[in-house]
Amino acid sequence: MVKIKLATVWLGGCSGCHMSFLDLDEWLFELASQVDLVYSPLADIKTYPAGVDVALVEGAIANQEHLDMIHQVRDRTQFLISFGDCAVTGNVTAIRNVFGPSKSAESVLNRAYLEADVQPKLPQGDLVPTLLDQVIPVHQVIPVDCYLPGCPPNAERIRAVLEPLLQGKQPELTGPELIRFG
């Protein structure tokens, strides 16, 4: 049996969706027997490989690194799932979008590091990726195949998406248990 190549990606989010993924508990054993985890913050793999079958993408697009990464993920993935409210709506990551009338990254940095800090100083150097002016949901950058809302989506929701995919079926999410935001 050819195993499904599964990837999980962590962009502008708190990793709560990944924690919820781990909350699948013993079903993870079943999942592990049917997939190859080819990329994930939970595994030590540095580059996103080609030919990924299914990817769970957590987090909104908040900086240049996310933007570059999501294009790479889209190019190399057959079925891309927007994983959790930050990926789907921007959610908490996008709250910064309202800061400053100019809606720029600069006004956000000024607010965080100059106005609100006791030792006002903007971070220097190029180690930290450049912030985008506005945080945006994943589907505003690239096409998404499936939306999995929730903050975080609980383990049952994640299973409701992955289980049909393992059987070669399209997941269909409806009703408060599966698509309620928040």
Place this chain on the structure above:
Amino acid sequence: MSVKTLTIDNQLISAREGETVLETARNANIGIPTLCHLEGLSTVGACRLCLVEVEGVSKLLPACVTVVQEGMMIQTHTERLQHYRRMIVELLLAEGNHVCAVCVSNGNCELQDLAVEMGIDHVDLTYQFPDRKVDISHARFGIDHNRCVLCTRCIRVCDEVEGAHTWDMAGRGHTAHVISDLNQPWGEASSCTSCGKCVNACPTGALFHRGSTVGEMQHEREQLSFIMTARQQQQWVR
């Protein structure tokens, strides 16, 4: 009182004269989604979620303000109506700053429920991220304009049930917002009796009890329906 006979979703239904299409449909267990409508308050037909198709009428009509007529042929769930309703809810979600995950009304919100009902798992429109204010100058309540959908239930319940008319609407288009008294902080609005009816009428987390945190805000609709019907039903104690 005379009876009107009409057809809703291919069901023959009789209604009392003067009843609205919404009342008649609900009496027949036909659900029509609403947001600005609240039992016991005047109807304004503002949210457009209850739009229905009436045979022979080229416009879509809001069920909450359309009075039944003999022989009406009404459809409440056509593909076109479902499409429009979904679009309305998506517009509401994109227009304000509705971050369910950190909202006091998470899990007790009519907007959130409507999104589920419409099958909204994402919003295709561009989120506006407007710069809106939060007013917590009142001793017991707060208003977060980020979560307001401008349904005007607070304005109507305050005016029509409490008789205070603390709330009103200011601005137009995307600057429209609810104000207290003469556009003063709520805590300084001398007409406010602190009765809390507006808080209980609010469909989202825009009006809330101070001190409530994520998911804690429960709108007590029973308080409103009790007050509105108590005299008629001679219930002097709740």
